[in-house]
Amino acid sequence: MSATGPLSDEGLIRLLDRTGARLEDPFFSQYAKDLTDDDLRRFWREMTLTRAFDNEATSLQRQGELGLWVPALGQEAAQIGSGNAVRKPDFVFPSYREHGVALTRGIDLPVILKMFRGIEHGSWVPSEHSFHLYTLVIGAHTLHATGYAMAMDRDGLVASGKPENDGAVICYFGDGATSQGDVNEALIFAAVNNAPVVFFCQNNQFAISEPTTRQSRVPLADRGKGVGIPSVRVDGNDVIASYAVSNWALQYARSGAGPVLVEAFTYRMGAHTTSDDPTRYRTRADEAYWAERDPIARLTTYMENAGILPDEYREEVAQEAKGLGRRTRELVKTWPAPSKTEMFEHVYAEPHATVDAERAWFERYERSFLEAHS
Amino acid sequence: MTTMTLAGAINAGLRAAMERDSKVLLMGEDIGPLGGVFRVTDGLWKDFGGERVMDTPLAESGIVGTAIGMSMRGYRPVVEIQFDGFIFPAFDQITTSLAKMHYRSRGAITLPVVIRVPFAGGIGAVEHHSESPEALFAHTAGLRIVSPATPQDGFDMIQQAIASPDPVMFFEPKARYWDKGEVDTDRVAAQLSSEGGASSATDEMAHARVAREGSDVTIVAYGPTVRLALQAAALLDGEGASVEVIDLRTISPLDTETVVRSARKTGRVIVVHEAPSAFGTGAEIASRVTEEAFFHLHAPVLRVGGFHAPYPGSKLEHDYLPNLDRVLDAVDRVLMH
Missing domain, CATH: 3.40.50.920 (Rossmann fold)
Structure with a gap:
């Protein structure tokens, strides 16, 4: 697998190799220095829970309980590592596969499934979690993230002189999104406004079926060069490096130094969505190669060797994961369908004559059936 | 009553809105020192500075998309699209993000963004400078679409649009920019400073x-x-x-x-x-x-x-x-x- 161009592993920051051995980086090691054994156990727990939830959601889709599911399988390290570098008053703009990041932001994971069950389009209040709603329009939210970061800057939340009060935005998107005009415009707007935003691209190597070579002939991180944004490639299957690089990038942005582009090189171990069939466009050999680089297995090996993953803890997390799966399954089935008139709610913040008239008509129409039967 | 052109009335309305609320910002191409290609923002950059009258990169989707992000933090961006025919790069941001955010967040997010569009023809312009795309936007729920025909409405409605919590597309008839009319500048100020002003402004703007x-x-x-x-x-x-x-x-x-x-x-x-x-x-x-x-x-x-x-x-x-x-x-x- 000695790929070149956008699929090469050249220049990847790595602090934990695939055998679970710790590596040093002359610059980035210091940004993981603060990690305690407890932190690593938390990372391990969050990665394990994310995967358990993910697998449960896939099962629920297969059983017809969800219209669609978007697995994050294989991307847990990139998400948990970066998510743990976020703190108040940072703000996160996810794409639609950031279930691991959602967990780090305190979102109760099953709630994500309301969207995939077709109950509503968003199920948390973004300001309560500093975590925006999922965005399905590829790349559109990178501009919202940039504008939000420009506003944080104006609000005095950047380079305030008290680094502990400073904040930045981190925005997630994929390799496919880098071809979108909006992502390129976001890089430009962020650059010329020196906006405190970390663009976190998870290059999972596939935009549904298209390999990253259909999006680029150079590593995606190179896109930052043209707009003057410092860019880093990190091994996205290495949770420690993902944390360290994100930690640095967020500190850099909070300090008023401007935007950063991070490319986390990873692999989508599952399908794009439950409607996808990866056997049509990739080989078993590829999948086997990446199975050896599983982000959770790597961390497990390291922690076992370091003696910081005791059996009792593993068992405790295994039970928690099982419980999360069970609760997810039960909860999904208890959610009532929305009332029919909910489709007219919140179209506008102020009354709108067309919505009001159509709603009134619809209510009369619905009532006519009741009257016909009474 | 003061005599104003439509362009002058919109300019005065923008100024009044910016004086009333420090969260009101203008964003667009060439709206700063130049004052916009139709000079509708003339003088505002000089008086309010580049932080509030922002010359943006030349990318319409980027302008609207970043305006959305800024409004999520409580700002009230007023975007100028230079010409009607150049709004289409922003069509996606307007119809899929701006129009739908309030709905998809179940009311948790409001986006009080105003998009000003000098529109329509009759001025001997070149291709893409004379179009009337309002129906394309009216078809999308979540947007308010208005168009002033008189200086009085230009003055009142731009302020009402800015005060409204909903996104508003503000179509300005460019051929009428230099038509003059009498403008009462006090009435809308009283409306907006009274209790429930934003609601009554939105409601008034919704009437023929x-x-x-x-x-x-x-x-x-x-x-x-x-x-x-x-x-x-x-x-x-x-x-x-x-x-x-x-x-x-x-x-x-x-x-x-x-x-x-x-x-x-x-x-x-x-x-x-x-x-x-x-x-x-x-x-x-x-x-x-x-x-x-x-x-x-x-x-x-x-x-x-x-x-x-x-x-x-x-x-x-x-x-x-x-x-x-x-x-x-x-x-x-x-x-x-």
Whole structure:
């Protein structure tokens, strides 16, 4: 697998190799220095829970309980590592596969499934979690993230002189999104406004079926060069490096130094969505190669060797994961369908004559059936 | 009362809104030192600075997308799209993000963004500088679409649009920018400073205006065609036909009540707009009038609009656009019934 161009592993920051051995980086090691054994156990727990939830959601889709599911399988390290570098008053703009990041932001994971069950389009209040709603329009939210970061800057939340009060935005998107005009415009707007935003691209190597070579002939991180944004490639299957690089990038942005582009090189171990069939466009050999680089297995090996993953803890997390799966399954089935008139709610913040008239008509129409039967 | 041009009234309205609320920002191409290609933001950069009158990179999607992000933190960006025909790179941000964020967040997020669009033709411009794309946006729920025809409305409605919690697309008839009129600058200030001002401003902006009363024919117009409709009405007055002119002011929501009330009175309705007739605002009005005033009608609802052809070179624009002869022709046709 000695790929070149956008699929090469050249220049990847790595602090934990695939055998679970710790590596040093002359610059980035210091940004993981603060990690305690407890932190690593938390990372391990969050990665394990994310995967358990993910697998449960896939099962629920297969059983017809969800219209669609978007697995994050294989991307847990990139998400948990970066998510743990976020703190108040940072703000996160996810794409639609950031279930691991959602967990780090305190979102109760099953709630994500309301969207995939077709109950509503968003199920948390973004300001309560500093975590925006999922965005399905590829790349559109990178501009919202940039504008939000420009506003944080104006609000005095950047380079305030008290680094502990400073904040930045981190925005997630994929390799496919880098071809979108909006992502390129976001890089430009962020650059010329020196906006405190970390663009976190998870290059999972596939935009549904298209390999990253259909999006680029150079590593995606190179896109930052043209707009003057410092860019880093990190091994996205290495949770420690993902944390360290994100930690640095967020500190850099909070300090008023401007935007950063991070490319986390990873692999989508599952399908794009439950409607996808990866056997049509990739080989078993590829999948086997990446199975050896599983982000959770790597961390497990390291922690076992370091003696910081005791059996009792593993068992405790295994039970928690099982419980999360069970609760997810039960909860999904208890959610009532929305009332029919909910489709007219919140179209506008102020009354709108067309919505009001159509709603009134619809209510009369619905009532006519009741009257016909009474 | 002060005499102002439409452009001057919008400029004064922007200034008043910026003085009233420090969260109001202007964003767009060439709106800073230059004052915009139509000079609508003239002087504002000098007085409010580049932080509040922002010259942006030349990318419409980027302007609207970053405005959305800024409004998520409580800012009230007023975006200028330089010309109607250049709004399409932002079409996605406007229709999939701006229009839907309040809905998809179940009311948790409001996006008080105003998008100003100098629109419509008649000024001898080159390709893509004379279009009327309002119906494309009116078809999307979540947006308010308005168009002032007079300096008074330019002054009032830009401030009401900024005060509204909903996204508003503000279509400015560029051919009317230099028309003058009397403007009362006190009334809207009182409205906006009173309790519930934003709600009453949004509500007022959602209503049409009877620009001239009449009894035989109703002409519905908005933006650049209001003056044309009034010219037709004045001319016909001397020929014994009494024409009522409705200045729609708002396309979304459409003030069906005002239009239908007039239709019931006159029994004859003509809609005049510069946008192509096919699948346009006039078609929607014809449909609503038919549904709600069918038995009061003496004649089919007629449309006088642009044709289903790209906007032509300027040597042909006065044949492409509704003009006095075509409006009078339509009046003749409805009066035959």
